[in-house]
Amino acid sequence: MRLRLGSREFGEHDFAVMAIINRTPDSFFDQGATFETEAALAAVDRAVAEGADIVDIGGVRAGPGPEVTVSEEIDRVGEFVALVRARHPDIVISVDTWRSEVGKVVADAGADLLNDAWGGYDPRLAEVAAAAGIGLVCSHAGGLPPRTDPHRVHYADVVDDVKRTVTALAERAVSVGVRRDGILIDPAHDFAKNTRHSLLVSRRLDELVATGWPVLVALSNKKFIGETLDLPTGERLFGTLAVTAVAAWQGARVFRAHQVKATRQVLDMVAAIRGYREPAVSRRGLL
Template identity: 35%
Template sequence: MKIREISVRSVEDAEKLMRKIGVDEIGVRVMSPKTSHKYVYMKDMTLTQCHIIKQVALANNTDAAVHKQVVTGRIEKSDILLFGTVKQLGYIAKSLSHQQFKLKEVANEIERIIKVRKNRIWKFRGRKIDLTKKTAIMGILNVTPDSFSDGGKWTNIDNALRHCETMVNEGADIIDVGGESTRPGARKVGLAEELGRVIPLIEKIKQNFDIPVSIDTYKSKVAEEAAKAGAEIVNDISGLNFDSNMPDIIARNKMGCCIMHILGTPENMQKNPYYEDVIDEINDYFNVSMMKAKEKGVDTDAIVIDPGIGFGKRVIDNLMILNRLNEFDIHGVPVLVGLSRKSFIGKVLNLEVNERLFSTVGAQIVAYMRGADILRVHDVKAAYDSIRIAEAITNEADVE
């Protein structure tokens, strides 16, 4: 007989262990919710709500943390941290659903949280990218003279095509073509100029490579023309907020839809950005933008979200987003992260743009470990190799 502690990081890990033991599938399904612990944070709850939620939690063999003055009544409101297994939280939600004091709304939110399962099959224009099997690599191809990292490198179409071929050979799953720099303080580019940069290149890529092309734009006309040229995804840094026609174009062309969070515009986004709760505020933003997309007919299966590293964020905001990336899973769609060579890395380590490869790779591995499904990168080979070995380790791949 041997007894030891074992590492179980997810429900999937627990299910794998149960099957290894020989538990039947019904048993796996019954016990699975008991293995998953979740934490639910509630803001500005009344004292009555605090007392009832805590008592219901205790009755279900778990607990809820509240402000120390709730018991004395010296404060009017408190936040609550409720925690327990999925099964316990389900019982708590059921009990609260019969209560007054707006606790039915609380119960509905708890139910929503425990039931959400992130869709990891990205569908668009007849394609499917299965993100359950591997983290997708989106290679960056900027045909701009002023992008922060590779500005001017690929403005010649032949050079751009050669770089595209390199990225495809190195393992890119998507090529993201951009014709307007969105670095902090970047100047706006006119419609004709942006179209002239990206459309001929997209046409050439589609003629030469069987790979999904994403158009990095917030202009609906650019997205529409890019779709005609063969682009299959719109990567909108404005989260569908700068051009009201964008959701229509995406829906009509059945394109993939990357909704990114930004605070402000590229011209002003880094002028003293501030959040009370960066994760909470980004989640609220995603709720609104995803609703816009769905109301115009964009399928949920076509949507991915991107918290927008460096787009109206302080260094601490970027670090917090990456560390708490799994909190965006509440939306039930894949999460894209673009952190390659960005300034927060330079500020943490005092590095210039061309010195940030190793630190970028380290941050990308953390993003993968925290739940990133797609990584937008400059250095495809480095990202591909590091993420594939990380996946082999975390999945305990049987490789001979």
Template identity: 35%
Template sequence: MTPAAIKIMGILNVTPDSFSDGGSFYSFDLAVAHAENLIADGADIIDIGGESTRPFAKPVSLDNELQRTIPIIEAIRRRHRIPISIDTVKAEVARRALAAGADIINDISALRHDPDMLDVVQNSTAAVIVMHMQGTPADMQVNPVYDNVVGDLLKFFQERIDWLTASGVDRDRLILDPGIGFGKTADHNLSILKHLSRFTALGLPVLLAHSRKRFLGELTGLAASQRDQLTAVVSALSVNHGISYLRVHDVASTRLAVRLAEAIAQAE
């Protein structure tokens, strides 16, 4: 049995302080132009975020996040039918993003930050990305500790799945994200990557968001802007683990790496 084709989610950060591209696409025109580039490079989904989730990042006000994201969603939707994901922990941002044309809610808190997020999910048909994070962006990298990182994450996901389905959310709307770099050391991240098949064994699509993450720099000494080749390597290795989605900055290099890995996987 050959793995299903992986979908590539292109990252569009409309923030001044994201860890690798903060400020690069902060203006409306630059953000829309970058979305066009991601689509031209073969992105299957555009993920739009208006609040940095880098380690030690400070929260952004609701008004600022809305001003950063909603016009971009509207502009992309006028031009393209590509699925759009809103990367937010705020229920009101998610609600307005869906009204503007977004299709997916990408909540790094797994619906734990804003109690109103469940209501948004219940009253929509949007897919929901449920990510694991230990702590918050403000403190998650201070001293992350697990009994067993893979086992602890599997328990977390099962609890979230049970809670969401008991709340009336269809299981087939859920996508799991192990949260590479969110309250994890380099060793934790490597263990997650080695055992990705244990997450896909839960029977839901799994998203891997490893692009340019700090652990890649810790292992190689490369700066964030130099980690796209490393990101592509990890992307290719994920093919045989049944990963469904890859969230990346450099769509073109990831597309090529995945195409080669899928060809090898499908060979006799």
């Protein structure tokens, strides 16, 4: 399925890197390093230079923490989207939010994609995307409310549950007017899932790819990687890149990442092995 976001069109065999830009003081990964405007703009500049196709701007920590009101979230991301749009006219701008009020503001400011990590908790968010003519990420959150950690969650088959949920959300988005070529599905590793669930989703990701909807994966430094390897947050890059390569081989299209340069190199290598990309140079045995 064709994927069109902003001024960019991504072909069936194109891998896109989505750089994470956290406008939060309590991010699990960088602990607020890009909360201030200038630091966040510098992070966007760096991500673009390292090969990001999309920047994903978030104003609320995904996990539990102090309450962030709608107005506070808008303050963190609304004007910032406009600044990024002016600074990088061709970059695809995504905003990580589940709130339709925030979605409306950022769409007006120049966002190209609404990244709803909480599985349609606010169904009006899809309607905002439709009205603005922008894209939408449909994710699996197991029915949990936003910013909720899983506790002894159980599925008869987690992959089947993910497939049913995200495809239903995608079709519902189309029914309210969201462009079919602007919709991605996300199995949402760690969201409403324990480590074994996320590993099983990773192993059977090709089943989501087979639905025909472009698949986004948000793997970067997540807890399931930390638990699998028994590593703290700052030491999960190699595990992240391993899962990234496996997901790319199975057909995922968009990769949400903290470390853009390393992710870009892994995806370029997978693309070359698959025959989707020519080597940057080819001199060995020819000179």
